[in-house]
Amino acid sequence: MGNKQTIFTPEQLDAYQDCTFFTRKEILRLFYRYRDLAPQLVPLDYTDKPDVTLPYELIGSMPELKDNPFRQRIAEVFSEDGDGNMTLDDFLDMFSVLSEMAPRDLKAYYAFKIYDFNNDDYICKSDLEKTVNKLTRNELTPEEVSLVCEKVIYEADVDNDGKLSLEDFQRMITRAPDFLR
Amino acid sequence: MSYYNEAFENPDYHFSETLEIDRGRSSQKNLFSHQSPYDSSLHGSSGEYSGRGQNYPLAIPMASMRHDSEYSEGLPRVNVLSESPYGNSVAVNLSFEPEPELPYSPPSTFHLMDGPYTHRMSDVSEDSFIRRRNRIPPDEIFMTTSSLFETDAVCKEEEKLVGNLASMSTSERIKAIQKMPETMKKKREIRNKVLKEITKKSRHRTTQHSCCTQCLQGIVVSFRRFGNSLSEHLHLLQLWHKTLKIIGAKFGTSVLSYFIFLKWLLAFNIFSFLINFSFITIPQFVAAEPNNLSFMGLELFTGSGYFQQTVLYYGFYTNATISKIENGPTYNMQLAYIFTVGIYFVICFLILLFSMAKSFCRNFINPQAYSGNASKLLCTWDFNITNEKAVKLKQKNLSTQIKEDLTEVNREVLDFSVTERVVRIVIHLVSWVASLGTAVAACAGVYFLSINNLKLFVKEHKNDLESQAAMLVLPIVASLLNTFVPFFYSWLGHLERFQTPGQQIYVTITRNVILKISIVGILCYYWLNIVAASESQCWETLVGQDIYRLVLVDFIFCLLGSFFGEFLRRIIGTTVCVSLGPPEFDIGRNVLDLIYAQTLTWIGILFSPLLPGIQMISFSIVFYVKKVSLMMNCHPPRKVWRTAQMTTSFMFLLFFPSFLGVLSVIGVTVWRLKPSEECGPFRGLSSMYAAVSEWIKILDNYSASKWVVWIYHNLITSELFFFILSVFVL
Numbered sequence: 001m002g003n004k005q006t007i008f009t010p011e012q013l014d015a016y017q018d019c020t021f022f023t024r025k026e027i028l029r030l031f032y033r034y035r036d037l038a039p040q041l042v043p044l045d046y047t048d049k050p051d052v053t054l055p056y057e058l059i060g061s062m063p064e065l066k067d068n069p070f071r072q073r074i075a076e077v078f079s080e081d082g083d084g085n086m087t088l089d090d091f092l093d094m095f096s097v098l099s100e101m102a103p104r105d106l107k108a109y110y111a112f113k114i115y116d117f118n119n120d121d122y123i124c125k126s127d128l129e130k131t132v133n134k135l136t137r138n139e140l141t142p143e144e145v146s147l148v149c150e151k152v153i154y155e156a157d158v159d160n161d162g163k164l165s166l167e168d169f170q171r172m173i174t175r176a177p178d179f180l181r
Numbered sequence: 182m183s184y185y186n187e188a189f190e191n192p193d194y195h196f197s198e199t200l201e202i203d204r205g206r207s208s209q210k211n212l213f214s215h216q217s218p219y220d221s222s223l224h225g226s227s228g229e230y231s232g233r234g235q236n237y238p239l240a241i242p243m244a245s246m247r248h249d250s251e252y253s254e255g256l257p258r259v260n261v262l263s264e265s266p267y268g269n270s271v272a273v274n275l276s277f278e279p280e281p282e283l284p285y286s287p288p289s290t291f292h293l294m295d296g297p298y299t300h301r302m303s304d305v306s307e308d309s310f311i312r313r314r315n316r317i318p319p320d321e322i323f324m325t326t327s328s329l330f331e332t333d334a335v336c337k338e339e340e341k342l343v344g345n346l347a348s349m350s351t352s353e354r355i356k357a358i359q360k361m362p363e364t365m366k367k368k369r370e371i372r373n374k375v376l377k378e379i380t381k382k383s384r385h386r387t388t389q390h391s392c393c394t395q396c397l398q399g400i401v402v403s404f405r406r407f408g409n410s411l412s413e414h415l416h417l418l419q420l421w422h423k424t425l426k427i428i429g430a431k432f433g434t435s436v437l438s439y440f441i442f443l444k445w446l447l448a449f450n451i452f453s454f455l456i457n458f459s460f461i462t463i464p465q466f467v468a469a470e471p472n473n474l475s476f477m478g479l480e481l482f483t484g485s486g487y488f489q490q491t492v493l494y495y496g497f498y499t500n501a502t503i504s505k506i507e508n509g510p511t512y513n514m515q516l517a518y519i520f521t522v523g524i525y526f527v528i529c530f531l532i533l534l535f536s537m538a539k540s541f542c543r544n545f546i547n548p549q550a551y552s553g554n555a556s557k558l559l560c561t562w563d564f565n566i567t568n569e570k571a572v573k574l575k576q577k578n579l580s581t582q583i584k585e586d587l588t589e590v591n592r593e594v595l596d597f598s599v600t601e602r603v604v605r606i607v608i609h610l611v612s613w614v615a616s617l618g619t620a621v622a623a624c625a626g627v628y629f630l631s632i633n634n635l636k637l638f639v640k641e642h643k644n645d646l647e648s649q650a651a652m653l654v655l656p657i658v659a660s661l662l663n664t665f666v667p668f669f670y671s672w673l674g675h676l677e678r679f680q681t682p683g684q685q686i687y688v689t690i691t692r693n694v695i696l697k698i699s700i701v702g703i704l705c706y707y708w709l710n711i712v713a714a715s716e717s718q719c720w721e722t723l724v725g726q727d728i729y730r731l732v733l734v735d736f737i738f739c740l741l742g743s744f745f746g747e748f749l750r751r752i753i754g755t756t757v758c759v760s761l762g763p764p765e766f767d768i769g770r771n772v773l774d775l776i777y778a779q780t781l782t783w784i785g786i787l788f789s790p791l792l793p794g795i796q797m798i799s800f801s802i803v804f805y806v807k808k809v810s811l812m813m814n815c816h817p818p819r820k821v822w823r824t825a826q827m828t829t830s831f832m833f834l835l836f837f838p839s840f841l842g843v844l845s846v847i848g849v850t851v852w853r854l855k856p857s858e859e860c861g862p863f864r865g866l867s868s869m870y871a872a873v874s875e876w877i878k879i880l881d882n883y884s885a886s887k888w889v890v891w892i893y894h895n896l897i898t899s900e901l902f903f904f905i906l907s908v909f910v911l
Contacts, residue, residue, distance in 0.1 A: 093365045
């Protein structure tokens with residue numbers, strides 16, 4: 001393939017190819033999507049590794065994410081400083097994990113982080129309540145929400161500490177093959 | 182900042198205050214950032230930080246910390262990494278910390294932990310390692326990156342990781358790096374370190390052969406680049422990739438599974454067509470006889486008339502040994518025909534077996550575990566959906582489902598009284614009897630019609646329009662039965678009150694399968710026993726024509742069904758009778774139609790080798806019609822349709838009743854039935870299989886091919902071989 005593009009050095013592209021699940025073409029296409037969000041902020045030349053971060057509002061307005069109730073959490077999990085503002089690296093990383101080529105274990109790990117709203121490495125009852133509300137658009141009453149969360153914890157919590165750890169979550173995932181397919 | 186304004190206005194950002202809270206907390210946590218290296222292996226709670234950048238945990242394969250012996254045993258590194266689902270940093274925050282405000286328990290408490298974790302420190306025994314693996318897969322440990330580079334032992338961990346990665350092959354290494362749950366920066370650092378390590382190693386080794394290995398490495402790198410670009414181009418060959426993505430986005434994965442199944446069947450048919458065409462039809466073109474019949478338009482529908490003397494049917498194929506040049510290489514048509522068909526079925530069998538095994542392994546679930554609330558909540562969200570309407574609908578579904586579940590809890594407790602139970606059983610029995618009765622009646626109808634059909638064939642000299650059109654009656658009746666009886670079955674399903682909707686779906690699908698199988702079965706019986714024994718000139722061609730007509734009429738009915746079932750239904754649903762609403766895409770019925778069509782094709786391959794080509798065209802048209810109809814008319818499915826389980830059961834249905842049934846039909850044809858005297862490649866022989874046995878006898882005379890004869894006598898004709906084979910398969 002000819003090296004006709006001047007955005008990245010060949011070494012940078014090789015590194016991206018090794019670290020994500022994307023091919024060269026896909027990486028370039030994603031770069032153009034990233035750039036389209038803010039053409040004045042993103043330079044066309046990344047060979048000197050510029051430090052460009054796009055604010056969360058732009059990321060959240062992408063058509064792929066705009067209707068996803070978890071878009072804010074997704075952006076937070078993948079951004080470097082946790083506030084949803086993403087560099088190109090974070091952007092590529094996010095789409096790499098969300099793509100269909102990523103293995104289920106990797107997705108499960110990140111899904112756990114997405115559902116873990118307070119970032120304490122456990123999905124506790126308040127995390128679950130927020131998840132339920134996001135998934136049902138606040139249609140359930142608070143009592144119903146609370147009941148559902150209790151049932152979930154009761155079912156999935158194996159080490160009985162009142163919250164779901166990563167192992168509990170993964171054990172549940174392995175028993176539900178529809179996850180993220 | 183507009184950021185926060187938008188957040189507060191949008192109800193979805195109801196909980197965006199977590200951001201501020203997290204910021205406040207993370208400043209607290211910075212005080213607790215130091216841990217000792219091995220203790221920190223248990224200490225995952227460094228993840229308190231809201232972002233990834235600062236204290237991002239580093240995944241290190243547990244085995245690298247100890248158990249070097251395991252490596253020397255040649256444990257594939259990739260397996261270790263993949264088995265360990267990035268678990269486990271959370272090992273620490275046990276019952277000591279009820280609230281996340283206290284992220285770090287003091288190091289002393291590490292040792293007062295639950296049973297599973299106590300063995301962590303005593304790393305020597307295999308036994309504990311295995312025990313850990315079984316209980317929780319703690320193969321990886323997370324450590325904080327900031328402390329990582331501050332402490333020596335942790336640096337050693339990374340070195341070990343780098344060393345292990347360097348010792349893997351290139352593709353394995355790339356896969357391992359891709360799978361690491363790290364930031365891109367971290368992955369790049371590790372990758373660069375690994376590459377340095379590799380060049381160091383190769384420099385040590387190749388001081389003598391420097392130019393050779395450099396050349397080799399250069400070749401390897403350029404080969405890899407070439408392979409990458411090739412795979413990019415191959416990606417373009419994937420049919421309909423974009424369409425499938427759009428369907429998945431708008432309608433969810435369950436509807437998508439139907440289209441993926443259709444695409445898979447289409448690929449299958451392309452493959453069969455290529456094989457049959459190249460090995461059987463092309464040689465036949467060389468030795469073709471002239472066609473004296475005239476072409477009338479009706480042939481496209483009835484398949485007889487002009488088409489009788491073309492490569493479409495078995496009867497046209499010659500039994501001679503074809504050779505274009507005098508004394509040149511010969512091509513024995515008889516052997517070619519039987520071997521092509523035989524090997525094709527063997528390949529089909531293997532492909533189906535593999536796909537079934539693969540999807541079964543991947544999707545095997547404990548049904549009870551799946552119905553739990555936990556998985557319903559956390560695992561059913563379909564992240565593929567990007568359409569706003571679909572998202573809203575899905576959210577509504579989920580809330581309705583949860584509400585239903587909550588009320589159902591009370592209902593399950595109710596015990597049915599004895600009379601109610603008896604009534605329910607009686608209702609079930611009656612509906613089963615009704616459905617089986619309908620199936621039997623349908624079969625009887627088809628049988629009598631087909632006997633009638635045969636009479637038409639025997640007097641096939643009349644080629645006028647009337648008798649031609651009369652031949653279409655049988656396929657039309659069969660398709661009508663296949664279309665309308667399922668509606669009767671779903672109505673029955675509504676009448677009986679099943680305990681769960683899932684049961685209703687399964688029972689309805691089972692009844693439909695029984696109906697379709699019995700219709701195909703009765704047709705096969707008719708073909709093999711009655712047509713073959715009749716006095717017609719060329720019974721295989723007759724069977725081929727019948728199958729052609731069935732396939733064609735089924736295709737037309739599929740298109741009509743799409744038109745009436747979805748288009749008209751939408752118009753009725755939105756204008757005349759608004760309460761009905763737009764229709765839903767009926768996945769079960771459509772998949773069964775596909776399986777039925779594929780079964781007919783498989784049966785017909787022996788009698789009409791070009792049938793896969795026809796089916797290929799029809800499947801492509803069906804794909805586009807269904808897609809357009811779906812986009813225009815239907816709305817996303819209401820019920821949660823367990824996609825993975827369904828895909829497995831589709832494969833299963835395709836394999837067991839359909840393929841094995843076809844195998845037995847073909848087996849009976851090849852072994853038992855006498856081919857017709859005057860047409861086809863096997864004319865004059867006592868059975869189609871006799872061609873092979875004669876060939877073996879001829880081979881016996883040549884000493885060079887005695888091994889083939891030996892294989893034939895000892896393996897293929899011996900039952901023991903088949904017994905072992907079937908045990909192996911099962």
